Amino acid sequence: MIEQNLSLLLVVIPLLAAPVTAILPGSRVPWLCTLIITWLCFLLSIWQLSVVIDGNIISYELGGWSPPWGIEYRIDALNAYISLIVAGIAAITLPFALRTVEKEIPLRQTGLFYAAFLLCLVGLLGIAQTGDIFNLFVFLEISSLSSYALIAMGEQRRALTAAYQYLIMGTIGATFFLIGIGFVYSETGTLNMMDLHQLLLPIYDHRTIHTGFAFIVVGIALKLALFPLHLWLPNAYKYAPSVISVFLAATATKVAVYAMLRIVFGVFSSEFVDITPTNHMFIVLGLSGVIVASIAAIYQDDVKRLLAYSSVAQIGYMVLGMGLATTLGITATVVHVFNHALMKGALFMACGALVYRVGSSQFDKLEGLGRKMPWTFAAICIGGLSLIGVPGTAGFISKWYLVIAALEQQAWLIAFMIVLGSLLAVVYIWKIIEIMFFHADSASTTAVKEAPISMLVPMWVLVIANIYFGLNTELMLSVANTAAQILGVSD
């Protein structure tokens, strides 16, 4: 029974757990409940990937209404892969959450906090699982609404402003997306993605379809913080509670990248994309995102904000891969979604550990901390190397594929800009290292101890994963390659 309902259970289990968690008392009980649920989802998502990795497709009809009339969950290798990333990051974040949440979230809100976390997980998994474009919008809203609430629970009052800013931008994005769906629906009369793909084929020249497509692309671009629509992101990541920074940075924008891939190449197609200026737009915005956000990161005086700007730059790489629109380019994007989740997860966890011990992520509070917290510091170093793309780390693989994809099209300038982006990453990672290791201790850091073991273990699991997936590339590349072929991108 479990296997035939696998795709649905991934969404329903956290959905059922969320209201229960909301009324559980204390801080440990809701945590434990969430921990069990996330690990359950993680195991289910591994199972699901193992079912579809050979090219099988799971199709699930909600309510027994057959598609295209009913909602269909349609799982192929790409969906299962994204679900695995989301559930995996959630599972690894939860052990880390215990201590920081106890410190940062008031006791009477803890149950609600974990409930919102589970709802966010529902939304993100739902986006990955569903095969219905309107259902995707609903899940996008579930994940966004819960993340507004989660960000607003940050310790400082400025978290409210950050969450409000994200709320406005996110709502505009969602509205654009919905308007786009409306246009497409009015032309085709269907919301099922596979059905849409078929029905759209003969009407690629319709003006309505082009308008709808533009609305959808801009709407999702807001959600994935594509430069120059990224302005909500740095503050949202900075003022959110540490756990939420880890979880959102590692999953939320990645899922939006998936939604973009699925809709641009799965619902529409590369033939449609070729008659629109989408590819050029992706390449130009992706590259300017890489350069501008990396330069902005260099000038930050706060680790969390620096990493947030670096996230915008990394999203630039993913969008660039989409813009290249070849099998290699899409493979690079899909691999980078995974690798970036690993590196940003590790880095934001290290950042959370610093905040846990010092109470701030401002540079002037972190001077000399590298010597007091060697394990956390080492995690930042290795995570940073992966972010730069040094061989032997996960980051290298995706950058390598991206450069090859660019060179394949004789796009020397693009390849050069990718390498330039990596050099800028060297500068901002070095900035953290310099302040944490080569500066003398400041008054606030003399009595600081290493982070607790419950935070170090998840952090180092991700750090080691960064190295493991940098050396053993076969697994992720084969999945990513299958995913690229599913999207039907030709060379």
Add this chain to the structure above:
Amino acid sequence: MKHNLILRVIAKYLFPVIALFAFYVQFHGDFGPGGGFQAGVILSVAFIFYALIFGLDTTEKIAPPYFLRIMASTGILLYAGTGVTTLFMGGNFLDYDLLSVNPIEGQHIGILLVELGVGITVSSVMLIIFFAFAGWEKND
């Protein structure tokens, strides 16, 4: 509003009428316009109206915050629980056909339960939002 006799009397008479209308919208939702969301809002309006006349503290005695939180969760659980029940009966999620021997009757039972869940959650969440805004000076 302590001394405003007319308002107090009318409020007491209107409360059951509004609540009854809410239940009409709730249970007539299968056949006509209406349903859980609208009914939930109307039911919460009855409480909000009561709160406007008799004050927040009196209303919080009828509907305490912890109770509202439990009700909000119960509604979702009722909705999702209906779906899970059909899963255990060997069908797909929310496949109402299985809820009874007769599929059409099953559809009726299913939509009734699901809409009831929506109604409970919506009315309690509306009240939670109202209390949060109306009592924010008290809480801060």
